[in-house]
Amino acid sequence: MAQFWKPGTERPPLLDDEEGILLYSASRSSSSGYNHVSIEKQRQRLPVFRYRTSILYLVETHATTIIVGETGSGKTTQIPQYLKEAGWADGGRVIACTQPRRLAVQAVASRVAEEMGVKLGEEVGYTIRFEDLTNRDLTRIKFLTDGVLLREMMEDPLLTKYSVIMVDEAHERSISTDILLGLLKKIQRRRPELRLIISSATIEAKSMAAFFHNSKKRRGLEGEERGPKTEPAILSVEGRGFNVQVFYAEEPVPDYIQAIVSTVMSIHDQEPMGDILVFLTGQDDIDAAVQLLTEEAQNNGKPSSGLVVLPLYSGLSRADQDLVFSPTSRGKRKVVISTNIAETSLTLEGVVYVVDSGFSKQRFYNPISDIENLVVAPISKASARQRAGRAGRVRPGKCYRLYTEEHFVKEMSAEGIPEMQRSNLVSCVIQLKALGIDNILGFDWPASPSPEAMIRALEVLYSLRVLDDDAKLTSPTGFQIAEIPLDPMISKMILASNQLGCSEEIITVAAVLSIQSIWISARGQQKQLDEAKLRFAAAEGDHVTFLNVYKGFLQSGKSSKWCNKNFVNYHAMRKVIEIREQLRRIALRIGLVLKSCESDMQAVRKAVTAGFFANACRLEAFSHSGMYKTLRSSQEVYIHPSSVLFRVNPKWVIYHSIVSTDRQYMRNVISLDPSWLLEAAPHFYQHQQANSIPH
Template sequence: MSALLGEIQKLPVYREKGRIIDLVTKNKVLLVTGETGSGKTTQIPQFLLERGEKERIACTQPRRISAVSVAERVSQEMGCELGALVGYSVRFDEKTTSQTRLKYMTDGMLLREAILDHDLTQYTTIVLDEAHERTVATDILMAVLKGILRRRDELRVVVMSATLQKGSFAEYFSQPPCLSISGRTFPVDVVYTEKPQEDYVQTAIETVLGICSDTAEGDILVFMTGEMEIEEACERIRASTRGKTAVYPLYSALPPHKQRAVFGRERGRRKVIVATNIAETSLTIEGVVYVVDTGFSKQKVYNPRTRIESIVVSPISQASAQQRAGRAGRTRPGKAYRLYTAESFAAEMEEQTPPEILRSSLCTVVLLLKMIGIDDLVRFDFMSPPAPETMMRALEQLNYLGALDDDGNLTELGRRMAEFPLDPQLSKAILSSDAYKCTDSVVTIASFLAVPSVFHRPADRKSAAEKAHRAFASKDGDHFTFLAIHREYLENRSVGDEWCRRNFLSRRVLENMLDVKRQIGSICRKQKMVFTSQPLDGSSVPKIKKALLRGFFMQVARVQKRDVYSTVKDEQRVVMHPSSGVKRESRWIVYNELVYNMKDIFIRTATEISPEWLLGVSPGYYNLSEFQESLAKRELVGIENRKRVKNKAEKLSAKSSRNRK
């Protein structure tokens, strides 16, 4: 413990302890900029606990892994069990007690707490960490906290980050004091490529192998965009270095114990960590001397015209590039290899990553704000106001879902939907399942959609994995594939590790899914829903499809030709993802998400439906007079006309029967 204390006292932030406590005591808001390695995330909340026994602190993080790993570290430093004095709260996972005084949590979880407690009265101080990432939840929290500060004179707010844009944050919070804390950094030599790289994964692997060949020591951190790229790179680096390096992946869907493994020290071997942008600022990994930056990350984008929100691989900003390079200079002078040209950095990369709120659907945000009691969205104090069209689309979609009435007021259905920490479409599908008596099945499907992908596809055994996955494919659609996996996993849970290995499935994700299902189920029971379960047969399958359609009726497509579909109403050309098990002759489908690549927009997780079901699901949305001319419109108009003729014939028949009597 004394060694740990000595380590803490060497942190740059420790020298500012007294000043930080004094500034927070005397000011409602404090801005803190702290370079990577300054110790701000772990130490400042601990300093503030010393303000008194009544101090209760929430410290938000943009990512689950950060909230959990920092809480573990701080509980260790304070010599207490995790969940006692120090705890954490992330979606579908919480470790706190009534004694918890310092809670690390995702920004989204604190926002959800504001639904039940509009003024967040259980906290005396709220710390918004990594504010520069400008997630939707952090931006909303800043605006909500400005309102709370006017009502609660005793509340204190600390906004901190590694690269806080002082000017914009200071202006937003009316010029509060700002404290800058230096980090423990060394010079970093930045190297660019001479020409653009066609295959950045291949170039990154070659760069890592070159570093291993040319230098004797120093760990390497490689930035890539996602799980598949990372796992492929790790396998190829392991094979090429033949055990001479310890290679670790790092991404948010990784099991917690594997995430923690990157922080360990290797004896006699160089460590190579291949990570997403999670390693830019949220986590500090000791020993890194070399950084390999591919120049890309996955970012959320939203098109309000087509209502399509997708994750796309995009160039990073100059600020992100600087953060990545800075990771190489923590323990000694380092080197950053940028796999793009100096001209690309200067001319093609944006200075800062645009705030997430400017490139996201606002459906969930609007629903949460309504629940918090904020009705005047036009005058809401956004730090970066979203486009009016995006806001109008969110209000329109929530109205179609029945969450808002025609005047924009929250309905009883909307209140029930907001209780689920899920997208509004998924919440609506779950609530609709009660009427169809298929709640257990729809909650199971929702639980799979709320966790990372359960499918594991190792680069060197891709064909074997795909064959194993096809064995679960359901003729009824991809949503029903989840039900098949769920059923078989429960039957084989006692030998789960072996069963998952054989079927190329992630046991961690399956256990996570079951935990999520339990928590969604408890919300359903609280809402007096009946948790019914039916065998999958000709009677129950259409009911499950109809319940899903009640939530996802805005995500329907009609076939144009084999594997090529067109979204209904907006006529967006989309392609069935190769991993989908949907029958290729399926004419109408409901889908969960669209995924972009460089050439196409792919439908992922789809199920066949009957077009006859669409006309009654949301009359406002399926107002055919507003549809573009298309095959889908002509078919739906034909269905509507036949239905009208049938209803008229039935009325005439009934009238004739009464006259005969």
């Protein structure tokens, strides 16, 4: 059994994306009827209210204000209202507040509309992909995802309609937040009247302030006293979370699944009621832990019989995910074993105990091989605090860390590596180019990506004929591709389909490729899933198989029953329809002609080749193990067993992506004729023609 001790008194700051929304709803339900508290009273009770005047003063006098706010401080819902009350939305101007996630945008916007007593979509509105609930003439406070605001910059690079832009959850450091921060800093120089509010966690506040501290004086303002101060202001607002007591393992834990089982069992046996949330890395570990714990609880006789053990990860069906939100019956204790999804994206009420493995799966990008890997790695201190905070939402809680305090203090980094420094930058570079940022290598980022990754992205875009010899966007190809909100290789495939007469089919393929999976994750029902797949399987490969599934879905009248019968994920298919519809509109806007090639799958395969020529592979001549080598760099790769071409092993294939485990597996594969490579990308393959491509 794992042993813990308590080091002094640590009170983890509680960061949360919902920003007190749940506290509101709790007080509403408890006060319904006799103890009614007016919305105005509720607003005044929030910690942020005490800082109203200071915040307005700082925003008035500083170009950038950094707000450090903890859970339930109310900053997200209140600050935009304070700004509006102070006149920042007068004269047709708009106050913007960005969020990293769609759900948060919707939740916060509807709460603010309710508080202001206005109809959502009028004075208060929101915009997320596929959904614009704003009114050009009426909306004064607008919530949106940071990705949407970036897209808006393509129409209006200086974001002229906004008087104040609040970037919320900036400490999460997503790629779009970082690009946005870099661009907003540039806009500030051109628009001294614009005000920025950056909401951030404690650790990040100083580096954020340093980033926005503009040492260069603005032209025309030297010696003059007008205009806001360029040095950012920092203001801290306390939260409303409960105290969480933190315990560390005495010794390093050799097997964290086993440690989780014993820790959960001892909490269950010794601690008062309250649900347990366990953070693990991925599906495999979670399923193993759920099974072990369930067995343990059954063997352990009566004190443990009240455990309800549930897994939580994004690959679960919607129904299985919803189980973790259903209330437990009296005398039962819920144990949810989760990935990082419960760290920020989903909030579980009723959690009093958190068990933290100290690890998560993180993406790392290798610009040399151009491959992104998922690796189990230690989390940051910030992440550990965030996890602990999940125990203090309803009452004081406890957090059990399955690592030593020494490890926490000495080994764990203060904050995680920003996504920007762990990713392929192709989409990011094209977006900046489209905004007229020519000197990509000299761009002022909150965290600079490696030059290798930048150069690799420029190379890929050059090979796609998106950038010319001077690294400028080509016309029309480069500009058209920048308009399409997808990976540039997919966008290039769409453009090619226009000439090949198969755009109707290719936008379907593009929509399917841009979501996780269209199949139901079928643990334990693998055989049935494989059989279902065979009903749609096409000899050409996975892309054509997707077209068959899509056709079947339409013929069924978009039926969820049909989906379940065929192991197709109904929610994924709804998303495919939405994305496809958006792509259709964009295609028409950029001047493409929508045309079906009917049953000419050669056209479809050629279009795929036009976008993904760099991912072409050849089967090794004497290989019976299905080994392929990439044409570009002679890397050893294999067709993933989930592909319809697994064991079919056509001589030439193109893959959509690589999953690396013990081998490099190609996911989503299509066969091709190698002569198409020269047709699609002569510049890329000419020099290889002599030795590798037959003609």
